[in-house]
Amino acid sequence: MAKAYDVVCGMAVETESASHTEHDGTTYYFCCDGCKGAFEKAPEYQLENWAEEHPGVELLLVE
Numbered sequence: 800m801a802k803a804y805d806v807v808c809g810m811a812v813e814t815e816s817a818s819h820t821e822h823d824g825t826t827y828y829f830c831c832d833g834c835k836g837a838f839e840k841a842p843e844y845q846l847e848n849w850a851e852e853h854p855g856v857e858l859l860l861v862e
């Protein structure tokens with residue numbers, strides 16, 4: 800079962816059932832359409848923010 804972190808709110812979500820979107824050839828997963836919308840408005844900002852707050856943490860986890 801694959802899980803991914805929602806880059807906007809930091810929640811771990813199941814990739815099979817999560818909202819998702821593509822950015823620069825990578826698929827990102829979200830807990831809800833609200834987080835997905837926030838990412839789509841400012842993907843670079845959200846990714847930078849994630850990297851600053853969670854150094855070295857991969858967004859996609861495989862369990």
Ligand SMILES: [Zn+2]
Nearest residue numbers: 805808830834
């Ligand atoms: Zn979320």
